[in-house]
Amino acid sequence: MTELTGGSALPQERRVVTAIPGPKSLELQARRTATVAGGVGSVLPVFTTRAGGGVIEDVDGNSLIDFGSGIAVTSVGASAEAVVRRASAQLANFTHTCFMVTPYEGYVEVCERLAELTPGDHAKKSALFNSGAEAVENAVKIARAYTKRQAVVVFDHGYHGRTNLTMALTAKNMPYKHGFGPFAPEVYRVPVAYGYRWPTGPENCGPEAAAQAIDQITKQVGAENVAAIIIEPVLGEGGFIEPAKGFLPAIVKFANDNGIVFVADEIQSGFCRTGQWFACEDEGVVPDLITTAKGIAGGMPLAAVTGRAEIMDSAHAGGLGGTYGGNPVACAAALGAIETMRELDLNAKAKRIEEVMKARLAVMQEKFPVIGDIRGRGAMIAIELVKDPETKAPAPEAAGALAKACHAEGLLVLTCGTYGNVLRFLPPLVIGEDLLNEGLDIIEAALGRL
Numbered sequence: 001m002t003e004l005t006g007g008s009a010l011p012q013e014r015r016v017v018t019a020i021p022g023p024k025s026l027e028l029q030a031r032r033t034a035t036v037a038g039g040v041g042s043v044l045p046v047f048t049t050r051a052g053g054g055v056i057e058d059v060d061g062n063s064l065i066d067f068g069s070g071i072a073v074t075s076v077g078a079s080a081e082a083v084v085r086r087a088s089a090q091l092a093n094f095t096h097t098c099f100m101v102t103p104y105e106g107y108v109e110v111c112e113r114l115a116e117l118t119p120g121d122h123a124k125k126s127a128l129f130n131s132g133a134e135a136v137e138n139a140v141k142i143a144r145a146y147t148k149r150q151a152v153v154v155f156d157h158g159y160h161g162r163t164n165l166t167m168a169l170t171a172k173n174m175p176y177k178h179g180f181g182p183f184a185p186e187v188y189r190v191p192v193a194y195g196y197r198w199p200t201g202p203e204n205c206g207p208e209a210a211a212q213a214i215d216q217i218t219k220q221v222g223a224e225n226v227a228a229i230i231i232e233p234v235l236g237e238g239g240f241i242e243p244a245k246g247f248l249p250a251i252v253k254f255a256n257d258n259g260i261v262f263v264a265d266e267i268q269s270g271f272c273r274t275g276q277w278f279a280c281e282d283e284g285v286v287p288d289l290i291t292t293a294k295g296i297a298g299g300m301p302l303a304a305v306t307g308r309a310e311i312m313d314s315a316h317a318g319g320l321g322g323t324y325g326g327n328p329v330a331c332a333a334a335l336g337a338i339e340t341m342r343e344l345d346l347n348a349k350a351k352r353i354e355e356v357m358k359a360r361l362a363v364m365q366e367k368f369p370v371i372g373d374i375r376g377r378g379a380m381i382a383i384e385l386v387k388d389p390e391t392k393a394p395a396p397e398a399a400g401a402l403a404k405a406c407h408a409e410g411l412l413v414l415t416c417g418t419y420g421n422v423l424r425f426l427p428p429l430v431i432g433e434d435l436l437n438e439g440l441d442i443i444e445a446a447l448g449r450l
């Protein structure tokens with residue numbers, strides 16, 4: 001049993017005392033391999049004992065700098081005081097009633113916070129779920145009920161989850177879809193404004209990509225058949241692609257003009273991650289529906305669909321829900337996480353992380369031509385690695401080798417991207433600046449050895 005001390009007690013330092021993974025982790029990994037299904041992977045098989053602030057401690061006594069936040073989840077840290085306090089109190093009162101059986105205030109309060117924090121000052125309502133994929137599935141149900149149409153439009157490089165419908169919505173075959181079909185019908189994929197790889201250059205990319213996407217929708221699907229257009233305002237798993245300027249507003253206008261529900265999937269980019277409550281605020285986009293999860297509840301499983309009241313209310317009573325959706329402990333954790341984001345002004349922290357990271361990565365790019373592109377916003381920053389800056393041929397081996405080198409030094413980093421050649425940095429927003437710089441030192445040294 002691990003001693004429960006809370007994250008604040010964790011020394012905020014990197015400490016590497018064994019090989020990574022160490023002997024105890026290797027022992028646990030052998031037990032894991034014997035009983036855990038092989039399809040469930042781990043980026044780095046070090047077994048965690050405690051995590052908080054900007055560090056993860058393992059069973060061998062190592063302390064890793066965390067540039068992953070459990071995939072953009074623990075933005076407030078993995079044991080934030082307000083999350084632990086509120087969730088613990090709720091845990092002692094009751095763990096579950098099922099909101100669809102007897103409701104409780106925490107659920108309502110989370111929906112009130114979502115109405116305040118999400119873009120737009122129209123009347124809003126929310127429904128709560130357990131996972132991001134479930135939120136996206138429900139956004140589609142709601143959009144179809146509202147429009148009485150069936151088609152759903154998604155984008156190249158998009159990621160929306162691992163359930164049957166969200167696999168269909170997701171672009172990348174391996175590992176998310178391969179061998180798992182057949183997939184849900186009435187899903188159509190169109191181009192996205194990927195500035196770095198746009199043939200006529202990033203300046204032209206936004207309007208050109210929007211025109212192509214809209215042309216494909218009108219010619220191949222028919223705007224009047226489309227229930228929803230779903231997009232990540234910063235594409236996460238696809239490689240931290242920020243759609244080039246002008247793209248999102250053009251797609252929103254097309255959706256509005258044609259009675260299509262515009263859904264912003266902010267599951268990865270939401271809740272202060274990009275230096276705004278939601279990434280779509282940067283271009284003044286007001287989505288009809290917004291899906292949230294990951295950063296919402298300091299690590300507890302919670303997800304939401306929030307949107308225009310008249311759209312949210314279009315599903316019949318009993319048509320939405322789920323046994324665990326909006327679990328009271330998860331709701332209490334969410335209220336603690338949101339309180340922490342406000343009190344510590346984590347939007348400002350995310351902007352500061354961007355400033356530090358981008359300045360240092362720009363210096364590295366001068367020295368190391370393998371860095372083809374530096375992009376992202378706030379504490380959602382990535383480098384795209386290429387074999388040659390002219391051809392931009394993807395270098396997934398370099399990304400893998402770099403991640404491995406960082407792991408060995410006690411820095412947890414993740415890769416992503418359609419071509420597997422993007423190294424992404426998602427530190428907890430509460431990470432100390434010294435740890436942030438130490439992590440960047442490790443990346444720089446690893447690049448030098450590559």
Ligand SMILES: *Cc1c(COP(=O)(O)O)cnc(C)c1O
Nearest residue numbers: 131132133159160161236267268
């Ligand atoms: C992670 C993610 C999902 C899926 O969330 P789960 O909780 O893993 O089901 C959906 N959309 C985006 C943008 C994500 O990053």
